[in-house]
Amino acid sequence: MSAPAAEYGRVPALLAQHRPRHGEPAFRALVILASLTVLAVIAGLVVVIARESLRGIAYNGPAFLWGTTWDPVHSVFGALPFIYGTILTSVSALVLAMLIGVGVALFLAELAPRWLAGPVGFMVEMLAAIPSVVYGLWGIFVLAPWIRDYVEVPLHDTLGFLPFFTGNPIGIGNLEAVVVLTIMVLPTVAAVSRDVVAAVPLSQREAALALGATRWETIRLGVFPYARSGIIGAGILGLARGIGETMAVTMVIGNAPTISLSLFSQGYTMASVIANEFTEATTDLYRSSLIEIGLLLLIVTLLINAAARLLVWRVAYGASARNVLA
Amino acid sequence: MSADARTRLGDRRIRRRRAIDRLMRGLLWLAAAVAAIPLVLVLAFVLIQGLPAFNLALITQDPVPAGFPGGGVAPAVVGTLIMVGLGTLIGTPVAVLTGIYIREYAGGRGATGIRFLIDVLAGIPTIAVGLFAYGLVVVPMGTFSGLAGAVALAVIIIPTVARVTDEMLGLVSGSVREAAYALGIPPWKTIVRVTMPAAATGIVTGILLGVARIAGETAPLIFTALGNQRVTASLAEPMDALPLRIWVYASGPYDAWHQQAWAASLVLVLLVLTFSILTRFVLRRRAARLA
Numbered sequence: 148m149s150a151p152a153a154e155y156g157r158v159p160a161l162l163a164q165h166r167p168r169h170g171e172p173a174f175r176a177l178v179i180l181a182s183l184t185v186l187a188v189i190a191g192l193v194v195v196i197a198r199e200s201l202r203g204i205a206y207n208g209p210a211f212l213w214g215t216t217w218d219p220v221h222s223v224f225g226a227l228p229f230i231y232g233t234i235l236t237s238v239s240a241l242v243l244a245m246l247i248g249v250g251v252a253l254f255l256a257e258l259a260p261r262w263l264a265g266p267v268g269f270m271v272e273m274l275a276a277i278p279s280v281v282y283g284l285w286g287i288f289v290l291a292p293w294i295r296d297y298v299e300v301p302l303h304d305t306l307g308f309l310p311f312f313t314g315n316p317i318g319i320g321n322l323e324a325v326v327v328l329t330i331m332v333l334p335t336v337a338a339v340s341r342d343v344v345a346a347v348p349l350s351q352r353e354a355a356l357a358l359g360a361t362r363w364e365t366i367r368l369g370v371f372p373y374a375r376s377g378i379i380g381a382g383i384l385g386l387a388r389g390i391g392e393t394m395a396v397t398m399v400i401g402n403a404p405t406i407s408l409s410l411f412s413q414g415y416t417m418a419s420v421i422a423n424e425f426t427e428a429t430t431d432l433y434r435s436s437l438i439e440i441g442l443l444l445l446i447v448t449l450l451i452n453a454a455a456r457l458l459v460w461r462v463a464y465g466a467s468a469r470n471v472l473a
Numbered sequence: 474m475s476a477d478a479r480t481r482l483g484d485r486r487i488r489r490r491r492a493i494d495r496l497m498r499g500l501l502w503l504a505a506a507v508a509a510i511p512l513v514l515v516l517a518f519v520l521i522q523g524l525p526a527f528n529l530a531l532i533t534q535d536p537v538p539a540g541f542p543g544g545g546v547a548p549a550v551v552g553t554l555i556m557v558g559l560g561t562l563i564g565t566p567v568a569v570l571t572g573i574y575i576r577e578y579a580g581g582r583g584a585t586g587i588r589f590l591i592d593v594l595a596g597i598p599t600i601a602v603g604l605f606a607y608g609l610v611v612v613p614m615g616t617f618s619g620l621a622g623a624v625a626l627a628v629i630i631i632p633t634v635a636r637v638t639d640e641m642l643g644l645v646s647g648s649v650r651e652a653a654y655a656l657g658i659p660p661w662k663t664i665v666r667v668t669m670p671a672a673a674t675g676i677v678t679g680i681l682l683g684v685a686r687i688a689g690e691t692a693p694l695i696f697t698a699l700g701n702q703r704v705t706a707s708l709a710e711p712m713d714a715l716p717l718r719i720w721v722y723a724s725g726p727y728d729a730w731h732q733q734a735w736a737a738s739l740v741l742v743l744l745v746l747t748f749s750i751l752t753r754f755v756l757r758r759r760a761a762r763l764a
Contacts, residue, residue, distance in 0.1 A: 170659060170661050170662060171659050171660060171661050173661075174661035174664070174665075175661070177570060178570045178571070178573050178574035178577075178578060179574060179578075180570075181566070181567045181568075181569075181570030181571045182570070182571045182574045182575070182579075182587060184567050184571075185567060185568075185587075185590070185591065185594070185631060185635065186587075186590065188594070188628055188631070189590055189593070189594050191605065191609070192597065192601065192605045192628075195604075195605050195608035195609050196601065196604050196605055196608060199604065199607070199608040199612070246504070247504050247507055247508055248504075248508070249504075250500060250501050250503070250505070250508075251501075251504050251505050251508045253501050254501040254502060254504060254505040255505070257501075258498060258501055258502070259505070267505050267508075267509060269753065270508070270509050270512050271508050271509070271512075272749075272753075273512055273746065273749060274508075274511060274512050276685075276686070276745045276746065276749045277512075277689075277745065278689025278690070278691070278716060278738075278741050278742070278745065279689070279690075279691060279692070280691040280716045280719045280720050280723075280738075280741075281515065281519060281689070281719070281738045281741060281742060282515065283720070283723060284723045284734055284735065284738055285514075285515050285519070287723055288518075288522075288723075288731065289514070289518050333508060333511075337508060361490055361491060361493075361494035362494055362498060363493060363494040363497040363498060364490065366497075384596065387596050388596070390598070391596075391597070391598025391599070391600065391601070392598070393598065393599070393600045393691070393692040394691045394692055394716075394720060398720070398723060398724065418598060418600050418692070421600055421604070422600060422692055422695055425695060425696045426695065426696055426699065438604055438607075441600065441601055441604040444598060444600070444601060445597065445598070445601040445604075448596060448597060448598055448601070449593060449597065451596075452592070452593045452596035452597070453589075453593055455596075456589055456592050456596075457589075460589075
């Protein structure tokens with residue numbers, strides 16, 4: 148038998164033809180079945196949540212999206228305070244996390260000596276491993292009092308005339324939620340950005356260095372433009388994580404359906420209203436309206452995730468795999 | 474402009490560029506330092522606040538009436554063990570087989586497509602997964618239950634395990650498979666007897682990492698398992714879990730509750746950190762050996 152190299156990959160198929168057995172089709176069927184189950188779960192998520200929210204959708208109509216009153220006792224359900232709170236906290240947290248996270252990514256991929264890059268990268272990844280509820284506990288008892296005494300009170304005393312710093316700083320509210328969220332979004336942004344930056348070809352850096360660029364100029368001119376879309380993808384992934392984050396935010400944001408510019412004001416997010424009120428929802432309509440918020444949350448995060456993965460994959464295929472594992 | 478003046482101008486420019494370079498490098502070092510602070514702070518506080526109540530009573534005794542000292546969170550420990558165990562038993566086989574399909578059967582576009590969907594599944598908020606389990610299990614059963622909690626956790630562990638399996642199989646050298654084929658072993662048997670054993674260590678640690686992750690999940694359990702003051706092994710009734718108990722205790726007004734919440738957090742954090750460090754160590758060693 149003198150099979151040419153090109154036939155290599157076909158050997159198993161040839162064997163299967165020569166010695167028909169049931170093992171192969173059975174095993175193939177098994178793994179395909181498992182994969183179909185996973186696909187069914189993804190589809191089922193949307194279908195089941197949509198089904199459970201039908202009642203709410205029928206009752207609330209499209210005004211659900213811009214209604215500002217959330218009054219379950221009188222069956223008035225407007226989700227805008229939660230949508231607003233989610234956007235306010237997750238976008239603010241994302242901006243902060245991008246500033247730090249992209250810095251960390253560039254540090255790890257471009258500057259850090261090898262002995263330091265490992266441990267720092269590991270510490271950032273560990274941030275993602277700590278359970279949300281532990282962040283919440285830490286947020287309530289450590290972070291919130293600290294922020295109140297050393298950040299909110301001085302801000303209130305000096306810049307209290309600005310709309311962002313009005314109201315009484317009590318240590319529970321939007322600002323605390325933003326800080327906790329920043330910490331929780333940071334590992335996503337940093338880890339994905341690092342993979343994207345690491346995937347930039349060495350020649351980009353060599354070319355810039357050969358032209359006499361400094362290290363920063365190399366990053367700015369050689370590395371950054373190449374990694375930009377991937378870094379944007381990392382940011383969008385971080386946004387999705389921020390939007391869906393539940394426990395830690397619920398524990399520090401104060402859970403009041405108000406729409407306020409003030410960082411000291413208590414707020415509410417889509418995820419936290421579901422977590423907080425679901426078991427207290429006394430009527431089917433109330434519960435269904437909460438699930439409707441969940442449906443909204445699901446659709447938004449699905450779209451955002453899909454867009455982000457595509458952006459990241461274009462730059463660093465496989466990077467997101469590591470981040471599922473990280 | 475004289476040559477001398479040009480040199481001076483060039484010097485100034487170089488100095489400015491070097492100054493910016495130093496500044497930006499300093500900022501990047503600063504970013505790394507800032508990023509490392511929260512982890513240190515969280516771990517330090519969990520350790521310091523958690524140790525006083527971190528004892529055998531914590532995991533063996535039932536909760537005492539609110540406000541009284543003593544007691545433990547035994548129902549939560551038992552509930553977490555049962556739901557995490559069952560969730561892992563349901564989710565892992567599906568995930569491992571899916572990982573095998575992606576790496577060994579799907580080929581090019583199919584593999585990319587499924588990987589994409591699994592990554593998207595990993596990005597879905599876990600509270601949405603809880604709503605899914607609510608609609609799928611709680612509504613038909615008519616009661617909150619440990620089973621519903623386990624189903625939610627099973628869905629959450631799938632992406633981690635499927636992708637670990639996928640990646641670990643990818644690390645097994647092609648020559649190993651080819652050697653098996655050359656002996657006339659069919660592909661499925663090659664996978665079961667040759668490829669999977671070669672990748673087993675990595676896959677098992679990946680599963681343990683997934684287990685540690687779902688053990689810390691709170692949001693998907695709120696309206697599936699609900700929580701319970703008493704130890705129960707029945708899957709058809711509400712069940713407690715450590716993260717749920719931490720949430721309840723942290724939100725309450727009693728010092729004894731807060732202490733136990735910190736101690737329970739210490740249990741969770743130790744669990745997650747141990748498995749994360751273990752996974753990282755094993756994955757790196759295997760990647761180095763199989764590469």
